[in-house]
Amino acid sequence: MLKVGLLGAGRIGHVHAVNIAGHMRSQLVAVSDVHQEAARTLADRHGAEARTSDAILNDPDIDAALIATSTDTHSDLIEAAARAGKAVLCEKPVDLSLERARACLRSVQNLGVPVMIGFNRRFDANFAGLKTSLRAGDIGRPELLSITSFDPAPPPVDYVKVSGGLFRDMMIHDFDMSNFIMDAMPVSVHAVGSSIVDPAIGAAGDVDTAVVTLTYADGRLAVIKNSRRAVYGYDQRVELLGSDGLLQAGNMLENTVVRSTATGVVSGKPTYFFLERYMAAYAAEWDAFLAACLDGAPVPVTLADGIAALAMAEAATESARTGRTVPVPG
Amino acid sequence: MLKVGLLGAGRIGHVHAVNIAGHMRSQLVAVSDVHQEAARTLADRHGAEARTSDAILNDPDIDAALIATSTDTHSDLIEAAARAGKAVLCEKPVDLSLERARACLRSVQNLGVPVMIGFNRRFDANFAGLKTSLRAGDIGRPELLSITSFDPAPPPVDYVKVSGGLFRDMMIHDFDMSNFIMDAMPVSVHAVGSSIVDPAIGAAGDVDTAVVTLTYADGRLAVIKNSRRAVYGYDQRVELLGSDGLLQAGNMLENTVVRSTATGVVSGKPTYFFLERYMAAYAAEWDAFLAACLDGAPVPVTLADGIAALAMAEAATESARTGRTVPVPG
Amino acid sequence: MLKVGLLGAGRIGHVHAVNIAGHMRSQLVAVSDVHQEAARTLADRHGAEARTSDAILNDPDIDAALIATSTDTHSDLIEAAARAGKAVLCEKPVDLSLERARACLRSVQNLGVPVMIGFNRRFDANFAGLKTSLRAGDIGRPELLSITSFDPAPPPVDYVKVSGGLFRDMMIHDFDMSNFIMDAMPVSVHAVGSSIVDPAIGAAGDVDTAVVTLTYADGRLAVIKNSRRAVYGYDQRVELLGSDGLLQAGNMLENTVVRSTATGVVSGKPTYFFLERYMAAYAAEWDAFLAACLDGAPVPVTLADGIAALAMAEAATESARTGRTVPVPG
Amino acid sequence: MLKVGLLGAGRIGHVHAVNIAGHMRSQLVAVSDVHQEAARTLADRHGAEARTSDAILNDPDIDAALIATSTDTHSDLIEAAARAGKAVLCEKPVDLSLERARACLRSVQNLGVPVMIGFNRRFDANFAGLKTSLRAGDIGRPELLSITSFDPAPPPVDYVKVSGGLFRDMMIHDFDMSNFIMDAMPVSVHAVGSSIVDPAIGAAGDVDTAVVTLTYADGRLAVIKNSRRAVYGYDQRVELLGSDGLLQAGNMLENTVVRSTATGVVSGKPTYFFLERYMAAYAAEWDAFLAACLDGAPVPVTLADGIAALAMAEAATESARTGRTVPVPG
Secondary structure (H helix, E strand, C coil): CCCEECCCCCHHHHHHHHHHHHHHCCCEEEEEECHHHHHHHHHHHHHEEECHHHHHHCCCCCCEEEEEEEEEHHHHHHHHHHCCCCEEEECCCCCCHHHHHHHHHHHHHHCCCCCCEEEHHCHHHHHHHHHHHHHCCCCCCCEEEEEEEECCCCCHHHHHHHHHCCHCCCCHHHHHHHHHHCCCCCCCCEEEEEECCCCCHHHHCCEEEEEEECCCCCCCCCEEECCCCCCCCCCCEEEEHHHHHEEEEEEECCCCEEECCCEEEEEEEEEECHHHHHHHHHHHHHHHHHHHHHHCCCCCHHHHHHHHHHHHHHHHHHHHHHHCCCCCCC | CCCEEECCCCCHHHHHHHHHHHHCCEEEEEEECCCHHHHHHHHHHHCCEEEHHHHHHHHCCCEHHHHHHHHHHHHHEEEEEEEEEEHHHHHHHCCCCCCHHHHHHHHHHCCCCCCECCHHHHHHHHHHHHHHHHHHCEEECCEEEEEEEEECCCCCHHHHHHHHCCHEEEEEEEEHHHHHHHCCCCEEEEEECCCCCCHHHHCCCCEEEEEEEECCCCCCEEEEEEEEECCCEEEEEEEEEECEEEECCCCCECCCEEEECCCEEEEEEEECCCHHHHHHHHHHHHHHHHHHHHCCCCCCCCCHHHHHHHHHHHHHHHHHHHHCCCCCCC | CCCEECCCCCHHHHHHHHHHCCCCCEEEEEEECCHHHHHHHHHHHCCCCCCCCCHHCCCCCEEEECCCHHHHHHHHHHHHHHHHHHHEEEECCCCCCHHHHHHHHHHHHHCCCEEEEECHHHHHHHHHHHHHHHHHHCCCCEEEEEEEEEEECCCCCHHHHHHHHHHHHHHHHHCCCCCHHHHHHCCCCEEEEEEECCCCHHHHCCCCEEEEECCCCCCCEEEEEECCCCCCCCCCCCEECCCEEEECCCEEEECCCEEEEECEEEEEEEECCCCHHHHHHHHHHHHHHHHHHHHCCCCCCEEEHHHHHHHHHHHHHHHHCCCCCCCCCC | CEEEEEECCCCCHHHHHHHHHCCCCEEEEEECCCCCCCCCCHHHHHCEECCCCCHHCCCCCEEEEEEECCCHHHHHHHEEECCCCCCEEECCCCCCCCCHHHHHHHHHHCCCCCCEEEEEHHCHHHHHHHHHHHCCCCCHHHHEEEEEEEEECCCHHHHHHHHHHHHCCHHHHHHHEEEEEHCCCCCCEEEEEEECCCCHHHHHHCCCEEEEEEEEECCEEEEEEEEECCCCCCCCEEEEEEEEEEEEECCCCCCCCEECCCCCCEEEEEEECCHHHHHHHHHHHHHHHHHHHHCCCCCCHHHHHHHHHHHHHHHHHHHHCCCCCEECCC
């Protein structure tokens, strides 16, 4: 039984609280948030206490910290929690600064505690199933990867301004997915971006539509497409061409109802957004973290994985700005 | 907050226990079972007490009884619970005897407590979605209904012998589904059955494959197909032709992975059996029961609904035996 | 090179003319029709002559007759053509009278000429592919067959009155399909019909919606569903459950375009009617007839096959009228 | 009635011959080929004459020339045919040299004869259907286009050596498709390529796998993926994200049979290669050419369209070689 303190009682904190409290092998002991009221409400719902994050990290009875606070606090909290001997599951991204994230890794890497980054999509049954099939050799050697990742609607411009930009905020998930599928970092990144969905996003210095091409040392290629707006719902697909075939992982649909009328054949839309699509993935992620903490299983998504995705995001940001292909540090 | 006693700690009792204990508006207070050890294990897991069913029904602090015991006890327990003032959710079928079920209805109908029968499939998002679309007028007037319902593998012959036969045990779900979709009872039933999957089922006096045709007073038709064996998984589909189109509700798949190779294009199989397919439906069913108990919403599946399905099963059993079309009592 | 006379220059005659004239191994020599002008127009288009049917059947240079005239002339023309030594491909049905069709068979069976009935659906790539998979053992032993066959719109009531009724006119294709797939005649037929699509069809003594259940000597079952109206297009599907799996053959779609918007995901409708759906099947049928005539291949759909389907249609008509299950003569 | 001379009796010449001879509004008069025997065989099959290409172009009775010879002869033959007053349909590409193609355009543009380039995919019902839906405003303003185009198997290396390279030989179809869909040329092209399918292709100086990103003046983006090998068959898909939704056009399948067994759910593969997939598109292309020649309809794919695609291929070739983004001349 893992005793857990949850730092951050926002939307994603609520998701984690349900999984922590509902799992037979973990217990939600305490919740903190910069808004004390939010912490109290969430804590009450699950029979936990509302505390400060310091109080959580200093409590010797707490085994693990789940960090679901704002991005700018991640590195500090990872270091503090790890130094306090807590196992850590931290939401992505590690940091908006690659340098700071690397320093964080140096700080904690010899402390002997599990530190996991919350790239939840690796635990989606569809993407995990694709990976399983690839590992089984179903399509031979991978050659060309395509990732499509569209959000249903753009975020507020105020969020965009502090997000670190599309490549660090949104495509970072896809960079991690490419690393997960390809089992390697690319050697170079080429990115083009555009603010065609919402000019205000362009005015804020960001893009809302982007295409990134990744080149691997052995000649494999990958392409990632992002858009901040797909009015039909969250569109999350992965497709991998290999020497012996093609693997595709598609969207989950609202339901299986098909309606055929004189005007056409209509089927269900993709589930609306990440909470609907990835609810089961968050539960599987928590299960995997428990296995790492309680059973000694390897940490499935390491801090180094988080830094790798961040390095790719940084390269993509530079490429989109300069128009040049940017090498990725080995 | 509804305080609930669960009668029956078998496989389906476990499913209900999770939903009762996990819902914000209900609390699992006590569990009973003919095997005390089973009751204790399940009660412990959810912080409830193991008791006898009498103790549960006599506890004035308990608001509702969920009856998940063997079929032969259903009518007696419904009556006892309702007389004790408990709201009741009872697993299907009400009884193997239509006469006994009708007597049960007479006993409880004036007691003023909600009594709901657990036809879980009405709460499946796919079938409920089909019904919603029908109600919205998407396909005009319904004309021809088809229900396909195949189990992945036949039950043990010992079970078959006490099951009441395929029509009462398995197709009863589909009879209720036809009533749910068509909003009417048929006027006659024609059934053919065969024991082609397993001759031992035939030797036990039952069938394992059956086709039933329903005729409605206004000329509408329905056909139900059952098989005890579909090696690819639980196959649960509904299809409705109407004056303005067709509605289809299909299977849930394991995942969305598609694998294209030189030998073909392979996609996921249907989820294996009812626990996988209908897990979300059981939760939605519980939620609907809570709405009936706590919010005064109408009971969505009544005892009369359970009797209607049973009457159709009885008619089908007779039709399959005699080869004749059998009228359904109005 | 087979020299062919075409009897009948109506809609289906036009389809056959294109296939005869376009095939490398056949030549369209002459066309007849009760409307001489229709014969002349069609003949001119393909460089053939317009003649009377007598002139065609008496021409020793003509090897084969394709009979695409009205149903009431089929038996007479089959006999006349076969006696004149012509190979015969005759459109379905052989006759509306089972007795007359049997007499026709007795007349021609010893004449030594190929006589084929035009059950075109056996040559549809989807249904033929299903049969190929069945023969390959992909799903083991067949157990339960379902045929769905809906027309896009009901025919004029004047046509209905002379059609012989839905079972002889429309479902006869499905009876042949069941024989093709199951490789056996059923031992009994149960039919229910309804005139729910168009009351005028009921007033004319026919049904427009029907469900037929077939029982086989070895316990296999089949169900056929017909409707005269599916506003979304021609709906032609076959589904076969076997001991090792399920085979399904579905509709051809207009195109593969899928449109996802805020209101739903819309894909192409089935091709509109039989000419669109079965155009390739008619060409494959002609190719198979040429193989029977020129290469000594067995006739793939015999006159006896035509009579078998007609016997089932007669039994279904009686069952729908009486409400009783009707045995099929062995 | 258009009288047509066919130059080139190879594989694609055979496809065109069937369409020319089979169309009610055209007649195949003569066929030429560098291999006289090939010309004679094809001409005989369709009742045409075998001639030299000079004899065809000098025959005043011939209205149009279909050029299906080797690429290096295209420009010369287009010029000769147009000067002889023939309408021209020429297979893609116009030329491997952009300069020569432009000279060809200058030569013929004032001659007043229709000159059409054979980008057959524009006439595929799926891609044409996507374009129709786009024009109808179904997805609003287009933002992000994706084209997937995989061949089933790589060509012989000897062919690769004279092909002009993947971008001119294979992706040129996709460049034209992007122009067709986007109704604009991009302002810049970025390409990466790899010879991961077959090292011999790399040794011959070409690539077999490539990703190209196109940037448009108004901020729209497009990505094209090519591979010379998809072992499951010809994979030809287009996907377009717009402000109001997504359009997808997919593959044609061998048939609609779906086989569900204990090992999975297997459906038909894509049709094998371009002749299977695009047979109907070639016929529609010919029909459109006839409309331009006989009805005064605008030429649907002009010589300028052919040059635009070639200019993009040249830019992509340079980008893949240098690693730099290459502007496309306006």
